[in-house]
Amino acid sequence: MSFTNLYYKRAVGTSKPCYVCYKPTTTVLATINTVDFIYTCDTHLSDPGFASQVGTSSDGVGAGGAKKLGLSPEEIAKVKQEWEERQKKKTEKAKEKEKEKDKAKDGKDSRGAEEKEKGSSKETDKKVPGSLSPATPPTPPTPSHQRYTLHRDIFALRLAEHRRRRQAVQAKELVPRLPGAPATPLPSNPPS
Numbered sequence: 001m002s003f004t005n006l007y008y009k010r011a012v013g014t015s016k017p018c019y020v021c022y023k024p025t026t027t028v029l030a031t032i033n034t035v036d037f038i039y040t041c042d043t044h045l046s047d048p049g050f051a052s053q054v055g056t057s058s059d060g061v062g063a064g065g066a067k068k069l070g071l072s073p074e075e076i077a078k079v080k081q082e083w084e085e086r087q088k089k090k091t092e093k094a095k096e097k098e099k100e101k102d103k104a105k106d107g108k109d110s111r112g113a114e115e116k117e118k119g120s121s122k123e124t125d126k127k128v129p130g131s132l133s134p135a136t137p138p139t140p141p142t143p144s145h146q147r148y149t150l151h152r153d154i155f156a157l158r159l160a161e162h163r164r165r166r167q168a169v170q171a172k173e174l175v176p177r178l179p180g181a182p183a184t185p186l187p188s189n190p191p192s
Contacts, residue, residue: 002159002162003031003033003035003036003162004031004032005149005150005152005155006031006032006054006147006148006149007029007030007031007036007037007038007051007147007148007149007150008029008030008031008032008145008146008147008148009027009028009029009045009145009146009147009148010027010028010029010030010145011026011027011028012026012027012028012039013026014026016028016039017039018039018040018041018044019038019039019040019044020040020041020044020050021041021044023041025039025040025041025042027039027040027041027042027045028040029045029051029148029150035162036158036162038150038158045148048151049151050150050151050154051148051149051150051151051154052148052149052151053146053147053148054147054148054149055146055147
């Protein structure tokens with residue numbers, strides 16, 4: 001089973017020796033499913049002979065990606081404005097749907113409608129002006145780890161080590177199925 005050359009920098013609680021210099025470190029590079037992980041010092045992460053950070057401003061993925069793609073600040077501002085307008089329309093449509101649902105419920109139960117109006121007026125008093133509706137709670141930002149790719153030689157070493165481990169496991173599974181050595185001695189032929 002092979003894995004991609006994309007590692008995420010994570011901090012761990014217990015320190016283990018660095019893969020390169022054997023100094024204790026709490027920084028680990030791990031693949032997405034932690035198929036492979038390497039304890040490494042922060043100094044080695046800045047060494048291009050060991051690993052390179054992915055998502056920096058020079059590769060078009062990170063903060064400077066818009067500049068590399070040739071987008072001007074005006075174009076970026078225009079896209080942001082269009083997106084904000086679409087988000088406002090979505091929230092307005094959601095509010096209209098809620099009002100329609102309330103009206104449909106009001107027609108079915110007139111007593112409940114009076115109570116709902118009183119309850120909704122209390123809820124509007126509790127709301128802070130300009131706050132989002134409770135129907136769309138803000139989602140917490142997902143933590144993003146720094147991404148790294150190992151140098152091709154280091155990655156080849158990691159692949160070879162995993163291949164060795166896999167072959168050792170396969171050999172241990174295969175040994176019981178192999179036939180044993182003969183228990184009787186071979187007949188000896190007298191020299192003629």
